[in-house]
Amino acid sequence: MRTHTEEKPHSCEICGYSFSKKSNLVRHIRTHSGEKPHSCEVCGNSFTEKYKLVSHMSTHTGETPHTCEVCGSSFTENSTLVKHIRTHTGEKPYSCEVCGYSFTEKSKLVKHIRTHTGEKPYSCEVCGYSCTEKSTLVIHMRTHTEEKPHSCEICEYSFSKKSNLVRHIRTHTGEKPHSCEVCGNSFTEKYKLVSHMRTHTGEKPYTCEVCGSSFTENSTLVKHIRTHTGERPYSCEVCGYSFTEKSKLVKHIRTHTGEKPYSCEVCGYSCTEKSTLVIHMRTHTGEKPHSCEVCGYSFTKKSKLVIHMRTHTGERPYSCGVCGYSFPQQSNLVGHMKTHTRT
Known part of the structure; x- marks a missing residue:
């Protein structure tokens, strides 16, 4: 009758929570006392309730008596089967009263509600x-x-x-389970795919409040902001030189240790950076992926293409501070400067 009257005569003396059944109060009190009276004779694990021990024993026997009639998957507990069946039916019986979002499991709803209340019960x-x-x-x-x-x-x-x-x-x-539907590129992590998709959409949601530059990734924005603040949080313990990015510090440290972790399987050449090895491998494969749109000439390195393009544009970005003569390459300027320093 208490299901109709909503009477709950059994109260917890610790927290005041009340129950319609004494047995429910007994189980609840164990959440305070930590008592776990039901123990597994095989591994010694103990549980607050007998049904949990019965379910646990299936991990030793391998028994999975609860089977899905749709796909044949089997489970140790009926409750797990019930949740599984919802993946077939699409049923989401637990709804949030605040935003209407619904869930397949009550525990997921409880966690979700905390996004509204701000409750953080685990400290x-x-x-x-x-x-x-x-x-x-x-x-x-x-x-x-x-x-x-x-x-x-x-x-x-x-x-x-x-x-x-x-x-x-x-x-x-080498598994890359997250693939781009536009160009077929695949990635090891979902967030990398999300970031990559912005190269197709042009979206740049992270904007610098100082200069207005925008970026596809928040991490890139964080690095960019350091160009304004001058912050270099990653310091070398050997020489004290500091860097804006951790990856740059890792590469720098190799100048002290002499470590060259990237090796060519063809000739044994080793280097400090993966990008250097990629470029080196092209000396074996003959690959020249960077092509000039004007004359079709191709190069192994993008930097060489940039220099080559100046033969078409006439750009000479390196100028002599003494006589004003300019050059397409920095190495040309260095050689030229010697004509001024000769005695």
């Missing part, structure tokens, strides 16, 4: 950082413990997040 006891999901807090705590539980089986590099491991593995497999 870090070390630094006070708070977040909307427990899983986010678990990952955050690893910034303090330095735990990296997800390891690559190929190179043994480890990560704090599983998603970072998945992306890393693609550096070994």
